[in-house]
Amino acid sequence: MFTSLRCLAVTLTTILFPVATVAAGEFIVLQSTTSTQNSGLYEHLLPGFEKKTGIQVRVVAVGTGQAIKNAGNCDGDLLLVHAKAAEEAFVAEGGGKQRRDVMYNDFVLVGPSADPAEIGGSAQIGDALQRIAHSRAAFASRGDDSGTHKKELALWNGIGVDPQAHSGSWYRETGSGMGATLNVAVGMDAYVLTDRATWISFGNQADHRILVEGDPALFNQYGVVTIDPAHCPNVKEAAAERFVEWLLGPEGQAAIAGFRLDGQQLFHPNAKNGGS
């Protein structure tokens, strides 16, 4: 049954997409995050690699939680996300083969310039969150098990506040991607935690601005995880490994450092051993 279905599918694809079928060479599917895609990083990064190797990198951008889930279902050849603990757990559980650092940037706390909770200029993110909780000022949370959401929950946990107990009042869980959550925060004058790259490239900042930044607790590490072929026999291991080597090597790292928007560098390369 599979063979006949496959024949039908192939025939359909060839009839309907003759151009795409001819043009599609080798490709890998990269499960990644909305923050990297929304910033435009991949448009800057990928052409160099694709030109050099002829391997097309197809990016599926979802939250980190969903990206890891998709990779666990063997629907990706590589993961590039930002939740180190979850990435290491994925490797420990046998889905991932190896996790390596790629780059970092930082999270920032964004809010209305009127700043009702008076957190502007706080050096400590914990203080700022404490004041938001006390003043019950609106706070928009991703609420979607993404890397940013995990980070935000860890920060609340660090000051002993359980914001989810206030879900629906001042704490508002959007259950959406970073950009959608920023749109919500702008719309309801809420505070929101975001990675800096998404914020800088975000086109609908309106009256919102960065209020807290620079606390070491806001560090945001991105990692790349290869998929274990023992878990996913269909994974394109060689092509994925080539991309990882390029990304962690001098060329990829320089390309990451060279991605600037409004004169600001959005991601800082920090691969440990330069790949190959």
Next chain:
Amino acid sequence: MQDFAASFFEAFRLVLGLDPGLIEIVLLSLKVSMTAVFIATIIGLPLGAFLAVTRFPGRGIVIVTVTALMGLPPVVVGLVVYMLLSNAGALGPLQLLYTPTAMIIAQTVLVVPIIAALARQTLEDLNGEYRDQLMLFGLGSLARLRTLLWEGRYSLMTALLAGFGRAVAEVGAVIIVGGNINHVTRVMTTAIALETSKGNLALALGLGLILVIIAFAVNALVFLLRAAAERSAYA
């Protein structure tokens, strides 16, 4: 709202500049949705016709089910098709996830109930109207069905357009099974969702305007074809 003015400007800029990225996305949208409607017609029309002219126990339940499925949430269809096509799913070996074919499958599932339910109603009404005459002519059931399909062709065309409208406008299913991959599975609705999440509201709305214009153009084309057909029929 300056965003509205800006979105018109963006739409004009994209259309007049014949933005190659835009053309690619528009063509893929049309290809995916029209193919889905085509396949859904092949499945839905006979199903609707069968339900219209036959009587069998449980027919009422089948009709209610098909009609209710017109309200299938796209995101649920996307999720189910994802789970089937995923490498962890039953149809994983086909390697269709994150391809336009996966998007066609999802949209076909969404459109079949619309075409089947609307065709059923149209053909059943016609059948009630013409049954005695058709019997009088002594036509076989296949010939009767052919006559009904021909007599109901304009209403059936509207059913197909309703299906096309549903397919071309939905985002929930195609973003899950297609993955919104640039140059591979990005269509109008997923591009609009992406630009919205980037905060580029004017560009997103501009793309939305273009999508509405495309839907208008498709419907206008069908309208003109119908008018021409009617003229030649009476000529």
